[in-house]
Amino acid sequence: MPQFGLANIRNIVLLSHGGAGKTSISEAVLFTAGVINRLGKVEDGSTTSDYDPDEQKRRISINLSLLPLTWRDTKINLLDSPGYFDFVGEVKAGIRVCESAIVVVDAASGVEFGTEQVWSYCNEAKLARIILVNKMDRENADFLRTVEGVQAKFGNKCLPLQLPIGAAANFKGVIDLLTRKAYTGAPTQESAVPADLEKAVGDQREKLVEAIAEFDDKLLEKYLGGEELTLDELKTTLRKAIVAGKITPVLAASGLLNLGTSQLLDTIVEYLPAPKEVKVAIGSDMVDPSEDAPLAALVFKTAADPYVGKLTYFRVYNGVFESNSQVYNANHGAAERIGQLFMMRGKTQEPVPQVRAGDIGVVAKLTQTSTNDTLCKQDKPVKLAPITFPKPVFSLAVHPKTKADIDKMGSSLARLIEEDPTLHMHRELDTAETILSGMGETQIGVAGEKLQRKFGVSVELSTPKVPFKETITEKTEAEYKHKKQSGGHGQYGHVFIELEPKPRGTGNEFAERVVGGSVPRNFIPAVEKGVNEAFHEGTLARYPVADVKATLFDGSFHPVDSSEICFKIAGAGAFKKGFANAHPILIEPIMDLKVTAPGDLTGDIISDLNTKRARVMGMNPEGGNNTIEAEVPLAEAQRYAIDLKSKTQGRGTFTMEFTRYEEVPAHIAQKIIAEAQKEQEAAKE
Numbered sequence: 001m002p003q004f005g006l007a008n009i010r011n012i013v014l015l016s017h018g019g020a021g022k023t024s025i026s027e028a029v030l031f032t033a034g035v036i037n038r039l040g041k042v043e044d045g046s047t048t049s050d051y052d053p054d055e056q057k058r059r060i061s062i063n064l065s066l067l068p069l070t071w072r073d074t075k076i077n078l079l080d081s082p083g084y085f086d087f088v089g090e091v092k093a094g095i096r097v098c099e100s101a102i103v104v105v106d107a108a109s110g111v112e113f114g115t116e117q118v119w120s121y122c123n124e125a126k127l128a129r130i131i132l133v134n135k136m137d138r139e140n141a142d143f144l145r146t147v148e149g150v151q152a153k154f155g156n157k158c159l160p161l162q163l164p165i166g167a168a169a170n171f172k173g174v175i176d177l178l179t180r181k182a183y184t185g186a187p188t189q190e191s192a193v194p195a196d197l198e199k200a201v202g203d204q205r206e207k208l209v210e211a212i213a214e215f216d217d218k219l220l221e222k223y224l225g226g227e228e229l230t231l232d233e234l235k236t237t238l239r240k241a242i243v244a245g246k247i248t249p250v251l252a253a254s255g256l257l258n259l260g261t262s263q264l265l266d267t268i269v270e271y272l273p274a275p276k277e278v279k280v281a282i283g284s285d286m287v288d289p290s291e292d293a294p295l296a297a298l299v300f301k302t303a304a305d306p307y308v309g310k311l312t313y314f315r316v317y318n319g320v321f322e323s324n325s326q327v328y329n330a331n332h333g334a335a336e337r338i339g340q341l342f343m344m345r346g347k348t349q350e351p352v353p354q355v356r357a358g359d360i361g362v363v364a365k366l367t368q369t370s371t372n373d374t375l376c377k378q379d380k381p382v383k384l385a386p387i388t389f390p391k392p393v394f395s396l397a398v399h400p401k402t403k404a405d406i407d408k409m410g411s412s413l414a415r416l417i418e419e420d421p422t423l424h425m426h427r428e429l430d431t432a433e434t435i436l437s438g439m440g441e442t443q444i445g446v447a448g449e450k451l452q453r454k455f456g457v458s459v460e461l462s463t464p465k466v467p468f469k470e471t472i473t474e475k476t477e478a479e480y481k482h483k484k485q486s487g488g489h490g491q492y493g494h495v496f497i498e499l500e501p502k503p504r505g506t507g508n509e510f511a512e513r514v515v516g517g518s519v520p521r522n523f524i525p526a527v528e529k530g531v532n533e534a535f536h537e538g539t540l541a542r543y544p545v546a547d548v549k550a551t552l553f554d555g556s557f558h559p560v561d562s563s564e565i566c567f568k569i570a571g572a573g574a575f576k577k578g579f580a581n582a583h584p585i586l587i588e589p590i591m592d593l594k595v596t597a598p599g600d601l602t603g604d605i606i607s608d609l610n611t612k613r614a615r616v617m618g619m620n621p622e623g624g625n626n627t628i629e630a631e632v633p634l635a636e637a638q639r640y641a642i643d644l645k646s647k648t649q650g651r652g653t654f655t656m657e658f659t660r661y662e663e664v665p666a667h668i669a670q671k672i673i674a675e676a677q678k679e680q681e682a683a684k685e
C-alpha cells in the first residue's frame with residue numbers, strides 16, 4: 001500500500017445501535033473500493049470485519065475492526081465498532097483515534113437508544129459526522145420519516161445531502177441534492193433525476209443551500225440577494241460546516257444491495273476532515289500534527305492472537321513510526337524493540353516499512369506496552385490523553401473446571417483483561433471467589449468462551465456469592481478453659497475475653513488488659529492468633545466476623561502443661577462462645593446506585609427498585625433524562641444490568657459502588673442461615 005500524507009487520510013469510526021448494519025456497510029464499501037472481490041454476509045460469518053469465531057457464532061460485532069481502503073487517492077481507515085452496549089470499550093477506543101464518525105441508522109427502526117448514546121460520545125469527542133440511513137431495501141423503510149426522527153433528537157442541522165430513489169423492494173439508488181444527479185445500480189450508473197422526485201429534490205435542496213449559506217456571511221449576503229450560489233461555493237462551505245460540526249449530512253444506502261456506497265465514499269473524501277485539520281493535545285499544548293515532529297503514537301487496542309502473539313494497534317499523531325526500530329513507552333519508562341509493522345484489514349496483515357503521522361498501524365510481540373500507553377522517542381518523551389473507559393456494572397464468579405485450569409486461569413484472565421480494559425478481575429477474599437466484572441452478561445460470556453478457545457482454560461460462570469458478614473450487637477464476656485490430661489505433659493490454657501461491637505466499617509480489633517500475670521506475656525500473642533482465626537468464621541452461617549473488639553482481661557496457666565497452642569485454642573474457644581451469646585446478626589453490603597434513563601421510564605424504574613429493598617434517595621432531572629439515586633443491597637442488585645436493560649429496552653444506564661454494611665432484615669437472615677446450614681450438611685456427606 002502506498003504512503004499517504006496528513007491531508008490524504010481519513011480516520012472514520014462506524015457507530016450505531018446494534019443491528020443497524022454497520023458491518024454490511026463496511027463490507028460493501030470494501031467491495032466498492034476493490035479491496036475484496038466478493039461481498040461477505042453477516043449471516044454466514046464471511047464478512048471481513050467479523051472474523052472472530054465469537055462474532056460469527058453470535059452474528060454481532062464484538063471487536064473493533066480496522067478496515068483500510070483507498071478511494072480517489074485518499075486512504076480511508078474505517079473502524080467498524082460493535083453496536084451492542086456490552087462492548088462499549090471498543091466503541092470508545094475507535095472514537096478516540098478518529099477525526100470523524102459515520103452514525104448508521106436503520107431506515108425502518110429509526111433512531112434507537114444506542115444511536116443516542118454514540119451521538120453523545122461523538123459530542124464529547126467533538127467529531128465531525130455523517131448520518132447514514134441504511135437498510136433502505138427493508139420493508140417499512142422510510143427515509144424522510146427517519147430524517148424527522150434524527151432532527152427531533154439531534155437538531156435541524158442534520159440535513160439530507162441525498163434523497164433515495166424508491167424504498168424497500170423498489171430502492172434503486174440515490175440522488176445528490178447539490179449536483180442534482182441520480183446514481184443507480186451497482187456498479188453505479190449516473191442518470192437524470194426521476195420526474196416524480198424533482199419537486200422533493202428542489203424542496204430538500206433549498207433547505208440544504210440555506211443552511212450552507214447561513215454558515216458563511218458573504219455567502220448568506222449573496223443568497224439573500226437572490227444570486228445563484230455556485231456548486232464550488234456550496235461544496236467548499238459545506239465542508240467547512242461539517243468539519244466545524246455545524247451541519248451533519250444525511251445519506252441513504254443499502255449495505256446488503258451495495259447501493260449508495262460509492263456516494264458514501266465520495267462524501268467521506270470530499271467533506272470529512274483529514275488528520276492535518278485537527279489539532280493534537282501533547283501534554284497541555286494543542287499542536288498541529290506533523291510528520292517532522294518527534295514521534296507520538298497512542299496504543300488504542302491490544303489483541304491476543306493465538307498464532308502471532310500479542311498485537312498492538314496504534315494511531316500515530318506526530319512523527320513517523322519505523323519498522324525494525326526502537327521506541328520509548330512513556331507510561332512505563334521502558335524501551336520497546338519494534339519488529340515488522342503491519343496494516344491490518346480484519347484479520348489480514350500487510351507488512352509496511354513505516355506508519356506516518358495521521359495513520360494507524362499494528363505491531364506484534366511488544367512486552368511492556370498495553371492499551372492507553374504512549375509510544376514516543378526517549379529523548380522527547382510525551383504522553384497523549386488516554387481513552388476513558390466506563391466502569392464495570394455486572395459481575396460473575398469464574399470457577400475453573402479442573403486442576404489444570406486452576407493453574408492457567410489467573411494468567412489467562414490477565415491476558416483477556418489486557419485485550420479489553422472494560423473487564424476487571426479481583427479475588428473476593430470473604431467468599432474465596434475470582435470475580436470477573438464488565439459491562440454485561442454477553443461480554444463476560446464471550447470472555448469465558450475466549451478462555452477456552454484462545455488459552456485452553458475451561459471455566460464455569462455463576463452469580464457471585466454475596467459477601468455477607470456477621471457481627472454482634474451487645475457487649476459480653478466469655479470464659480474458656482482448654483484442659484487435657486493423657487499421660488506425660490497435659491494441655492492447659494484458660495482465658496476470659498470481653499467482646500463488644502465496634503462502629504460499622506471500623507474492622508476487628510484485639511486488645512488486652514491482663515494484670516498480675518494471670519496470663520503470661522509470652523502466651524498473649526497465641527491468644528491473639530486464636531481470636532484472629534476465629535474472626536474468619538461466625539456462628540450463625542460461618543460468614544466472616546466484622547467490627548468486633550475482643551479484649552483479653554484474665555485467665556490462668558499451668559507452669560508445666562500450658563503452651564502457645566493451648567492458649568491459641570482457648571482464645572478461639574472463648575471468642576466463639578462469647579460471639580454466640582452477644583446477639584449476633586448478619587450484615588450485608590449496601591450499594592450506592594445511580595440510574596440514568598429517559599424521564600418517562602422513571603416510574604417503572606422506581607417500582608422495580610422497590611421490589612429490591614432499595615431506598616430511593618432523590619432524583620435529578622437533566623435534559624430529557626432523570627438520574628435516580630438509591631441505596632440497594634448487593635444481594636438484590638447482582639443482576640441489575642440485565643433487569644435495567646429489559647425494563648428500559650437498553651435506554652437506561654447505571655453506576656453502582658459499595659457504600660457500607662447494614663443489618664439484614666430478620667426474615668431474610670433466617671433464610672440465608674438455613675441455606676448455609678444445608679450447604680454445610682451437604683458438604684459433610
